[in-house]
Each structure stands twice: as structure tokens, then as C-alpha cells.
Amino acid sequence: MKKLLYCVFLILLVVFPLIMRSKYFMQIANTAVVFLIIVMGLNYVIGFSGQISLAATAFWGIGAYVSALFSVKLGFSFWLTLPLAALVSTGAGLLIGFPTLKLRQFYLGIATVGFGEIIALILLNWTSLTNGADGIPGIPKPRIGNFVFNSDYRFYYILLTCALLLLFVSVRLKNSRFGRALLAINNNEIAAETLGINAHIYKMAAFALSAFYAGIAGSLYAHLIGYISPDLFVFRQSIIFLCMYMIGGAGHIAGPVIGSVLLTLLPEFMRFLKDFYMAFYGLLVVALAIGMPTGISGLIEKYAPRLYAFIEPQAEIPKQTRGHRGEA
Amino acid sequence: MADVILDIQNAVKRFGGLTAVNRVSTAIRRGEIRALIGPNGSGKTTLLNVISGIYAPEEGAILFEGAPIQGLFPYGVAWRGISRTFQNIRLFGNLSVIKNVMIGAHIQGKAGILQAILFPKHTREEEQKLRNKAESCLGFVGLEIDTAVKAASLSYGQRRLLEVARALASDPRLILLDETAAGLNPQEKRHLIDIIRKIRDKGITVLFVEHDMGVVMSVSDRITVLNFGSKIAEGTPDEIKTNQLVLEAYLGKENYAEVE
Numbered sequence: 001m002k003k004l005l006y007c008v009f010l011i012l013l014v015v016f017p018l019i020m021r022s023k024y025f026m027q028i029a030n031t032a033v034v035f036l037i038i039v040m041g042l043n044y045v046i047g048f049s050g051q052i053s054l055a056a057t058a059f060w061g062i063g064a065y066v067s068a069l070f071s072v073k074l075g076f077s078f079w080l081t082l083p084l085a086a087l088v089s090t091g092a093g094l095l096i097g098f099p100t101l102k103l104r105q106f107y108l109g110i111a112t113v114g115f116g117e118i119i120a121l122i123l124l125n126w127t128s129l130t131n132g133a134d135g136i137p138g139i140p141k142p143r144i145g146n147f148v149f150n151s152d153y154r155f156y157y158i159l160l161t162c163a164l165l166l167l168f169v170s171v172r173l174k175n176s177r178f179g180r181a182l183l184a185i186n187n188n189e190i191a192a193e194t195l196g197i198n199a200h201i202y203k204m205a206a207f208a209l210s211a212f213y214a215g216i217a218g219s220l221y222a223h224l225i226g227y228i229s230p231d232l233f234v235f236r237q238s239i240i241f242l243c244m245y246m247i248g249g250a251g252h253i254a255g256p257v258i259g260s261v262l263l264t265l266l267p268e269f270m271r272f273l274k275d276f277y278m279a280f281y282g283l284l285v286v287a288l289a290i291g292m293p294t295g296i297s298g299l300i301e302k303y304a305p306r307l308y309a310f311i312e313p314q315a316e317i318p319k320q321t322r323g324h325r326g327e328a
Numbered sequence: 329m330a331d332v333i334l335d336i337q338n339a340v341k342r343f344g345g346l347t348a349v350n351r352v353s354t355a356i357r358r359g360e361i362r363a364l365i366g367p368n369g370s371g372k373t374t375l376l377n378v379i380s381g382i383y384a385p386e387e388g389a390i391l392f393e394g395a396p397i398q399g400l401f402p403y404g405v406a407w408r409g410i411s412r413t414f415q416n417i418r419l420f421g422n423l424s425v426i427k428n429v430m431i432g433a434h435i436q437g438k439a440g441i442l443q444a445i446l447f448p449k450h451t452r453e454e455e456q457k458l459r460n461k462a463e464s465c466l467g468f469v470g471l472e473i474d475t476a477v478k479a480a481s482l483s484y485g486q487r488r489l490l491e492v493a494r495a496l497a498s499d500p501r502l503i504l505l506d507e508t509a510a511g512l513n514p515q516e517k518r519h520l521i522d523i524i525r526k527i528r529d530k531g532i533t534v535l536f537v538e539h540d541m542g543v544v545m546s547v548s549d550r551i552t553v554l555n556f557g558s559k560i561a562e563g564t565p566d567e568i569k570t571n572q573l574v575l576e577a578y579l580g581k582e583n584y585a586e587v588e
Contacts, residue, residue, distance in 0.1 A: 169445050172444050172445050172447060173441065173444050173445065176439060176443075176444030176455075177434065177437045177439045177440075177444065177454075177455070177458070178439070178440060178441050178444050179444070180423075180427055180430060180431050180434075181431065181434060183420065183422075183423055183427070183431075184420050184423070184431045184434075186422075187419075187420035187421060187422055187423060188418045188419070188420055188421075190382065190402070190414075190418060191414065191418035191419070191420070192420075192431070193381075193382075193401065193402035193403050193406075194380055194381075194382070194402045194403075194405070194406055194411065194412055195403075195406055195411065195431060195432055195434050195435070195494070195498060196403045196406035196407050196434050196435035196498065197403055197431075197434055198401070198403045199403075205441065209441075316424045316426070316427075316476035317476060318474050318476045318477040318478075319474045319476065
């Protein structure tokens, strides 16, 4: 039954471009998938290991620029620049994670903001490498033989494949010895350490994984749009990713999916508000954050355990699920 | 001397001007149940924290099975074969009961990120092994509950037992219990005494901090008494019961004279 539902869902995702006639909406959908990958990466740092990262945009930018530079300046194909971008971004994650992950909470948050600002400044001011504010145009589309992924409809399938693979990875990791160690650190770091878990190494691994996801998203984004510039990779964007993440629900597999799709589509349905729409968007985000601190997935877990069992593979559902609220 | 599992030699731990553990030495034999008692603030928990690597001692040595462990990080101490519980229960409240104990069995496994993703046969078997281990530890402490519920939703007594099960899941050779009987009712205390004996019968050495003299006297092989960070006595329950220094430490010198 559950498998059947997953299959139906998968088929819907595959045929989605065939029934979607609006080219514009297809573009939005693709952007949502790129964001989804980044937000899934955040889950390792924030949801699993319980740390704060406001550097997602920086790793996204690193992935995008590595991909763009290698393909435009050296003529590498997308199939090479994608793993390269992921690798460089992961390396940057390990490098920045090593000193900063000794910090706690706020201090870690501030350190990651600082890192994001440094990357943004480098992208803007290292003109000889990055073209500065002009950005990098003409990033080639991926191709297999003579088939070029030159439309949003075609590119969607690359994005979908990557997103599903990475979703699968996060399901596997969450329910593994590795994932349990991260969750243990999140719940009680001292207890985790006395059980043989080296918290610093595990936090670094989580940080590197999130950089890996963001690096892949950066590469995909660069080849999808074909043009990147430093004004994309600014601090504000990290906050948007964080909003998507928190509203989807921290720590759940479905959280990033719900949050990123919802918050990417939401502005489109609010265009009729014209000049006021960003203000309403902001208000709505505030309302959602206050109304459901555990995010949408958290609400589903509490009030619809059966639906939760579907969207959270290998979820543990207590035998007599009591509906009462508020436990520690 | 008999087989010594933990040899504490002149351990010193200071917090600023306060010497919480002052040149404490003791040797714990393999297979014994050792109680660590003393008035509040006498350094019992600090000594456990020094053993388990949460604090590094300023002076002295701690030998576990002959090898020094002072200054190791807590995870290093765990890998050597020592596990513990905490005075203020430190469970993974948001995680299910079974996951709590499976995390306790962390060092029994090897699987990393890649194995988790590819999930080959030996990793599947390892997961099953950890799960079985966790279930047998829950059974061992007598926790027969729905293992899918979150640890935070258990009753106080169940949480205490869950923490013991979690500590046992790593298959330690030495277990440190920090005031496990605190807050338990008489029936739960009797159950705990049984568990402590069963742990020893499995061949695991027990070092426990306890305020409840009923528990201490009925289960310990030997007792070490701390006062103001220093060891003031050590011996069998009968010896400790009649030790002048201990009675003074607990009742105060004048009060003790009045009782006399």
C-alpha cells in the first residue's frame, strides 16, 4: 500500500512537465527543486545535529561559481563540473567547519554569517576570476550526445533525479548509526560523548554533507539559468532558506520538501497583491513561525500519524498514539 | 593484589580555588560492586566525571585495566570500556526508547556514511545486531514498554532504568551509576538493587554514587567515603557503619558526641 502510493507519487512527478503547459511555472518549479536540495542539506546541520548554519548560500555560491568557471573558462562538461562543484563545496565545508563547530549556538551562527559575507565579497571583488558584479554569462547546458537539456522541461529531469537521489540519501542516513549519532548530539551532547560519539567529527560530517548538497544545487542552478552573478549569493538568501526549512519542519525528511516548495510557490500566488506582496509574504512567514513552531511536518506528526508514517519512511509510531498536546 | 580494573592514583580536580577532588586514591577490583558515598558537595560526582573524561584531573593518574585514561575525551573513555549514567538523567528525550538504547550500542557498530547509504548486507546485519542488543538490554533492566514511544514521555522511574539499559548496551567492563536510586520508590529501589547485582553477575564491575544508605549497605562489596574532596574511609559495609570519621562526616562532630 505504502509502496504503491510512493509509485503513484513518482509517476506524477515524472509526468508533471508533460501536463504543465506554463513555461513560466516550469521555471518556478525548477527553482523550487534547486532550493529543495539546499534545504535538505540544512537538515543535517540544523535538524539532525542541532547546530546553526547561515552559510548555505555561500556553499551554493561556491558550487555555482566552480561549475560556471570550469565550464566557461576550461570547457568542462556539466557531468564533470557537477561532481567538481560538490567536491570543492564539501572541502570548503570541512575547512570552515573545523574551527567554527567548536563554537556553540549563537557564536556558531555568527561565524557562519561571517563566512557567507567573505564568500560574497570574494565573488564580487575578485574580478579577474569571477568577473565581479558582471557575473558569468553563457554557462553551457548539459548534453548527452546530441540531446541537449536546453529547456526547463528537459532540465527538470536532471533536477528531479538529483533531488530524489539526495532525498534517498537523507532517508538512509537518518535511520542509520550515523544519523542516530547526530540526533544524539542534538538531544544531549554530553551523554552522546560518554557513549563513544566524537561530537566534533560528527558535526563536521553533518556540515560537510550540507555543503555537499548546496554545492550540487549551485552547479545545477548555474547550468539551469546559464548566468550567475554575485547579487544572488547574499545573506538574505540564507535567511530565506532558513525560513523554508523551519516552516517545513526541522528534523523531518518531508520538512525541506514541504517548506521549499511552499515558500517558492507562495509568492507566485500572491502576485495579485502587487506592491504589497513581499510585505504579506513576510507577515505570512511570521504567522506560520508563531502558529507552528515545529513546522508543518511537526503538525502532521502530531495530528495525522498515519499520514506522517507515509511521508516519514521508517518513522516510529507508538502503538497507542495519544492525541494530547505538549510533552517535553 | 587481586585483578584491579580501575586504579585511581592521587587524582586532583580543582575548580578555581575549590579542590573538589583532593588526592583521592583507590583501587577497584574486577567484578566488585563499589559504592562511593559522602555528604553533599564531597566530590563524588566530580570523581565520576574525572573518570569518564568529562573533566581532566589536574594531577594524578587513572589507570583502566593498566592503561592511563586521564585526559582522554569522554568518547575515548567510552571506547576503552567504561559507560555511565547521570545524576540528572541525560536521555535523548526526542528519540524513541529503542533509538536511545541503540545509540548506547554505538561503539558496537562500525557503519559510517557510505555504508548507511549503500546499506550492504553486513550493514543490515549490524543494524539488526544493534537492535537486538538494545532489546536485550531493555529486557535486562525489566523495561517492558512500547519501544517506539519517545524517551521524554516515560515516567521518572522508567527513565532511570532506560538510562541504565543505554549504559549497558555498549557492553562496558566498568559501569558508573550516579545516584540512580534518587527519587525512586521503595519497590523501584529493590528492583534497582536486583539489577545492580545482575550487572555484577554478568561480569561488569560497578562503581556507584548513592545517598540511600539502604541501597548502599545491602548491595556494596566495598564502600569508599569522600568528605570535602578527600577520601576519609574505605572498607566493607560493616566497617564503614562503625567508622568514627564517617559518622562525624555525616552527623557532625558535636551531634555525634550527643548521640554517644
